[in-house]
Amino acid sequence: MARSLDERLARLRSRRMDAQNTILGSQGFGEAYEKRTSNKATRYALGAMQEVDPRSTQISLEEAEKVERNLTDGLKAENLYPDFRLQGSVPLNVHIRGASDVDLLVIEGVYVRIEACQGSLKSYSPYLGRGTLVDDVLYLRSKSENVLERRFWGATVDKTPAKSIQLSDGGFRRKVDVVPANWLDTSGYQQTLDEAKRGVQIVNKYTREHISNYPFVYIAEIKSKALQTNEGARMGIRLAKNIKNDAEADIGLSSYDIGSLIYHCPNEYIMHQIARDLMVLSGVEQWFDELSRDYTRASSFMTPDGTRRILDGKAKWDGLVKLSSELTELARSVERELASPYDYMPVDRETLRKRLKENSIPLAPDLVGGGYRF
Known part of the structure; x- marks a missing residue:
């Protein structure tokens, strides 16, 4: 871990605190995980696994709802009535x-692409669009760009990305x-x-490439894995994403790749038990270490939606190896903090993981007048 633990803790805490909490932070208020241990590496590992402040998540949802509301209203004038869905990390x-x-x-609300199917429970009308579905999606995009530029004139409306319109600044509390x-x-x-x-x-x-995605399959499969x-x-996904960040x-791994x-x-590697958070660190470290030593096995895994291999390029394999190294270094740092500083001796990986799995860190009590819990 090239960055010092002090720097990593500062970066983690800064990411996890919304603007309204900065004053509380400066006065010594903190999250529950910060009260569970004074050891720096352990504190970082615990914090990296936790979900963000529910208010922070709510802000993300509010920003999406704001965009949806303005698009819904603005596109009515163009006789466009799209469907809206969230994908990615936030709904997960x-x-x-x-x-x-x-x-x-922002999904074209009238015309769909249909796979051949016997026993369909739906009936479909003939396609009467603008030529092709690609034309319909690009038309929807063009009209959406116009609406977003008019409605959010003080924000940055970046129309250059090939597959999306990116909104930021000008009152946006999250990039959308x-x-x-x-x-x-x-x-x-x-x-x-x-x-x-x-x-x-x-x-x-x-x-004009038409690209098929299955974001709801991914969401459903990860939710099932969490259950x-x-x-x-x-917890493991958040841990790995924070370490990468x-x-x-x-x-060179995306959030989707890590998930x-x-x-x-x-499952037994990352089964979480109350107060035994370090079991997850141990399991994720072990899993990435195993994969980093077996290219054939690692490169055989498909994404949860079954559309492609996860490690579909050299940069991703290199990213897995680097992330594995970072995880191992964090695990070793945490294990050193658990042992007595006076008689500590380096241990092999099996012993390292065993100590992490067996360690219990008491949960912080509810903080009354002394902090906030996420």
Whole structure:
């Protein structure tokens, strides 16, 4: 870990505190995890696993709702009535402040792409759009850009990204990525009407490439993994994302890649128990260490939606190796803090992980007049 623990703790605390909490922070108020230990590495590990302040999450949702409300109203004049859905880290509650944008899908509300299906529970009208669905999505994008520029004239409305419109500054408390798309009704969706099985297609505005995505499959699968591990999976994803964000070296894994890798982690590695948070650190470190030593195995894993291999390029393999090293260094730092400073001797990885798994850190009591809990 090239950055000092003091620097990492400061970065973590800064990310996790909204502007309204800075005064409290300066007066010594803090989060519950900060009260559980005075050891720096352990405090960083605990904080990196925690969900963000519920108010911070609510702000992200409010910003998405603000954009949705203005688009809904502004697009009516163009006879456009899109659907809206959130995708990405925020609806999964694995977002980290300062590194997670809000992704808002703006979905063409009339025409869909349909997979061939026997026994469909839905009926569809003939396509009567503007030529192709690509044309419809690009038209929706153009009109959305106009509305956003008029409604948020004081903000930065970046229209240059190929697949989204990015909103920031000018009163936006979070960056919001607006992603125009059309529905992709898979055979699985038509047979069940379960939206988790429904896809979307987005368009590269420069190449007109039509790209199929299945964000709701990903959300459903990660939520299922979290349920199976008593929230250990979500804790592990946040931990790995924070470590990536605080590393000095560039780690070429996206949030989606990190979540996908932890999705394949054996449940017993990351099963969370009350006051045994370090079990998750131990399990995530072990999993990434195993993968970093076995390229064939690591490169065989598919994303939860089954559309591609997670490590689909050299940069991602290199990123996994770097992240594994960072995790191991943090685990060793935490283990050193658990041992007696007077007779500490380096231990092998098996012993290191065993000590982390067996350690219990008491939960902080409710803070009355002395802090705030996330």
